[in-house]
Amino acid sequence: MNLQGRKIVVTGASAGIGLGIVRQCRAAGAEVTGFDINEAGAQKLAGLGADFQLVDVSDAAAFATSIAEANARMGGLDGFVNNAGVTIKVPFLEMSLAQMDMLWEVNQRSVLVGCQTAGRIMKDAGVRGAIVNIASNHARATNPGHEGYSATKGAIVSMTRAMAWSLGAHAIRVNALCPGMTQTEIVIEAMKDPANAENFRGWAADNEVSTVEEIGDAAVFLLSDASMALNGADVLADRAMSALLGVNDTRRG
Incomplete structure (x- = not known):
């Protein structure tokens, strides 16, 4: 899983996954530019030896321009990770069109724009590129209140499968990575409550909650030549969280 010399862009790079x-x-040797809407992320990325660009992925035109700028600054683009996303949990009958639009613009449309723009750059440069779209295990199994969110994640998986042929013809692989419960900053804070920690661990077959580095390792694998046979795959990284029916049914508390 060597990324030495690879030039990679990661969206939603300032926190969490x-x-x-x-x-x-970076640990695998890649040169990385991180996009985020939160300018405070610049210092975090600098500490990792990565560049930072202030980018709002919901602004399609600005997002595409930012990808082109990153490509020009790094002198190439070998890998692209569509990670930026938002979660809105609201009872289905109360969900507003504005909330649906936000989910679509950030979670789904940005993936389309990112894949198109990065794909064109890689194609024109003759690069054997790799794109990783961060979906979720909600694309397969979800809970009430996540109808809009799960729809966008399901769309990412479906788009990825179709794009495998569209981009594969140009030697560009595109795969989806579907994490489950992960120790982001919000989850770590919640797990300070022992009851929450026990509940979160109970979702996984091995009674563990994935770290962001573990999900990062899965992304590195999909970006690397070690996964050359994978194109159009949706890789579940949820410690078997979605493998059982009726486990920790949130409707029943």
Whole structure:
């Protein structure tokens, strides 16, 4: 899983899974530029030896321009990770169109824009590239209140499968990575309550909660030549969380 000399862009890079991906890509030898809407992330990325660009992925035109700028600054683009996303949990009958639009613009449309723009750059440069789209195990199994969120994650998986042929013809692989419960900053804070920690661990077959670095390692694998046979795959990284029916049914408390 060597990324030495590879030039990679990661969106949503200032915290959580995105920051974990940046950290593991850097550890594997890649040059990384992180995009985020939060300017405070610049210092975090600098500490990892990564560049930072202030980017709002919901602004499609600005997002595409930022990818081109990163490509020009790094002198190439070998890998792209669509990680930026938002979660909105709201009872289905109360969900507003504005909330649905936000989920679509950030979670789904940005993936389309990112893949198109990065794909064109890689194609024009003749690069054997790799794109990783961060979806979720909610694409397969979800809970009430996550209808809009799970729809966007399911769309990412479906788009990835189709894009495998569209981009594969240009030697560009595209795969989806579907994490489950992960120790992001919010989850770590919640797990300070022993009851929450026990509940979160109970979702996994091995009674563990994935770290952001573990998800980052999975992303590094998909970006590397070690995964050359994978194209159009959706890789579940949820410690078997979604493998059982009726486990910790949130409708029943």
